[in-house]
Amino acid sequence: MGKSASIRAGDDTRDPERELPEREFLVQRVTELDQSLEQALVTAQDAQEEARLLAADRIQMEEEMNAQRHEIAALRERLALSESRQAELLDALADTNQRLNALSRDESYLSEELQTSYEELQTLTEELEQANADLEQRVEERTTQLSESERRFRALFEAMDEGFLLADVMFDGDRPADVLYLEMNPAARRMTGEDFVGRRLREISPAFEDHWYDVFGRAARDGESTRQELYAGPLEKWISFYVFKVGTPEQRRIAVIFRDVTERKQTQEQLKRAKEAAEAANRAKTKFLAAASHDLRQPIQAAALYAHVLLGSVGADPIAQESLSRLKASIDSLNGMLSGLLDLSRLEAGVIEVSVSDFSPAALMTRLAEEFRGVAEASSIELRCRPSRLAVSTDPHLLERLLRNLLSNAIAHGRPKDMDGRGRVLVGCRRRADGVEFQVWDNGPGIPEDAREAIFEEFRQLNNPERNATQGFGLGLSIVSRIARLLGVEVALRSRVGSGSVFSVTVPYARKPEAGAVTVPAPETSREPRLKGRTVLLVEDDEQVRRSMTMMLKRWGLRVVAVSSTAELAATLPSLRRPHVVLTDYRLPGGDSGRSVVELVRRRWPVPGIIITGDTAPERLREAMSLGCRLLHKPVLPADLAGALGEVLPS
Helix, strand or coil: CCCCCCCCCCCCCHHHHHHHHHHHHHHHHHHHHHHHHHHHEEEEHHHHHHHHHHHHHHHHHHHHHHHHHHHHHHHHHHHHHHHHHHHHHHHHHCCCCCHCCCCCCHHHHHHHHHHHHHHHHHHHHHHHHHHHHHHHHHHHHHHHHHHHHHHHHHHHHHHHCCEEEEEEEECCCCCEEEEEEEEECHHHHHHHHCCCCCCCCHHHCCCCCCHHHHHHHHHHHHHCCEEEEEEECCEEEEEEEEEECEEEECCCCEEEEEEECCCHHHHHHHHHHHHHHHHHHHHHHHHHHHHHHHHHHHHHHHHHHHHHHHHHHCCHHHHHHHHHHHHHHHHHHHHHHHHHHHHHEEEHCCCCCCCCCECCCCHHHHHHHHHHHHHHHHHHHHEEECCCCCCCCCHHHHHHHHHHHHHHHHHHHHHCCCCCHHHHHHHHEEECEEEEEEEEEECCCCCCCHHCCCCCCCCCCCCCCCCCCHHCCCCCCHHHHHHHHHHCCCCEEEECCEEEEEEEEEECCCCCHHHHHCCCCCCCCCCCCCCCCCEEEEECCCCHHHHHHHHHHEEEEEEEECCCCCHHHHHHHHHCCCCEEEECCCEEEHHHHHHHHHHHCCCCCCCCCEECCCCHHHHHHHHHHCCCCEEEECCCCCCHHHHHHHHHCCC
C-alpha cells in the first residue's frame, strides 16, 4: 500500500522540494568532515604511539648490548687470569722438577682443569658473538620499522585534509605571551594562506584575539586538551580545532589539528534566520486566524441565537420551516469551520492537558462507528468497524477526537472516482510489537506521494478546488497531526492512487493487564440545567447579539440584567442584587475586556463567570483558565450555552 510517512509539523513557507537536497548535502558534508577529522586524529595518534614503542625497543636493545659487552670484558679478564695462572704453574714446575714424579698426578689434574676452562671460555665467546649478531640484526630491523613509520606519518601529514600545526608556547611568567610555529602541513598553508613555520603568532598578526593564547597556553602548561570552535578575526574565518600537549612534561609544546568551518557556520546562521522567519510567519498566521475568526463569529452569533428563538415561532408553515432549516444548516457549516480553527488554537496554545489512563477502546470504536453510520450511508459508503479488546494506555478523549477526524476525513474524501461505485470505510485494530495500531481504511482515489505531507497542513484539500463545504474545510488532518504529536505517537499513511488509503496510529499497550475491562463512557449529549429563576449579568457591546441573547435567556426562564460596557456596569453595579453568574463578551469598548468585567464583579461577590469570544488566539484560552472561567467561542450554540450555565451555576 505504499510506504509510511511521518507528519511534518507546522507551516513552512519555503519550497521543500528545492531546499531538502541542499539540507541533505550540507548535513552530509558536515558528517564527512567530522569523520575525516576523526580518522586523521586516530591515524596520527597510532603513528605517534608506534614511534614511541620503537624508540623504547631501541633503547632496551642498546642496554642489552652494553650488558653483553660487560660480560665479554669479564670473560676476557678471566682468560687473562687463567693465562697468568698457567704461567705461574709452568714456573713452579720448572723450579720443582725434582718433585715432578710426586706431583705428576696433580699436574695432570691441573692440565685437565685448564683445558676445561679454556673450552668454557671458547663456548662463552661463541655465545657472545652470536648474541651480538642477533642484537645488531634486531636493531637494524627496528631502525627500518621506525623509518617506515616515519615515512607513513610524513605521507599522512602531507596528505591530510585537516590543517596541522606544531608549536612552542612562550610564557611571560605564568601567562602565555606568544606562539612559535615549528611545523605546518600543506592543508594548514592552504587554509591560512601563508607559511607560519619559524614565525611567531604576534609577528604573523597582532590582531589575533586573546582567547587563542588562553586556549594554547592551557594546553601547553596544564596539558588541557581542548576541542572548540572559535572565530579568527585576521583570517575572517571560523576555525574548528583540537589542541593537545606533545613532547616531554618540561616542554611547552602543542599540536593543533584544525579545519575551516566558516561555510557551515554561515549555513547554520542562514537556517537560523529561515527558522525565525518561519516561526514569525506562523505567529502571524495564528494572529490572522484569531482576528478573522472573531470578525466572522460576531454576526454568526446573533444569527444563531435568532434562529434558535425563531425555532419555536415559525409554526407549521413549511416554507418558514424550510427557510429556517437552510439558515440553520448555513450557520452550522460556518460554525464547523470556526470550531476547527478553535481546535487548532487550543492545540497551539498548549492548554489541552493529556490525561493518560489504561482502558479498552472497544466501546469507543463501536460508538464512533454508530455515530458516523448515518453520514456514511447518506454518502453511499459502507462503514465497518472491527474493534479490539486489547487494552491501551493513552488519553481516551484525545484518541477519540483523533479517530473521529480520521473517520470524518475517510467518509468525506474516500469515495471512489466512479461515483456510481460504493465506497467502503473500515476502522479497526492490529496487534503490533510496540502497541495497538488503530487503522482507518478507505477505497477512495488515493493520495499521490508528493502530496502526502501537504494534506496535514491547514486548509489543504486535494480534490476540492471549488471549496465545497460538504467536503470539510481542510482542518481535520491538521488537527489529527497535532493531537498525535500531543500524545507522543505518529500518524502513518499508506496509499495507492486509484486504490485507496489507510491512516494509522500505534498506541502503547496498557500498563496493567486487568485494564482490559475498563471502558470509556460516552460523552454527555444533552443537559437539563435548572435555570429558571436564576439571574444572569450579561455584558455585550454588540446590540444585535445582546438583544438575541437576552431573548433566548428569558425564554429559558432566567432573569437577565444586560449592559453594553464596563463603564455602564460600574454605574449599575451598586444598585444590583447579587447575580448567579456573569456572562460577558471578551472584547468591550474602551479597551476593556471580559477579564475587567469578571474582576470588577468579583470585588463584590464571588460569582462564577463565562466569557464569550470570537477570538481563537491561544492567549484567550490561557487567560480564561487563569480566571477560573469557562470560555465559549462564538457562535455559541444554545445547547452549549445551556450546558455551560448548568455546569457553573450551583445546585
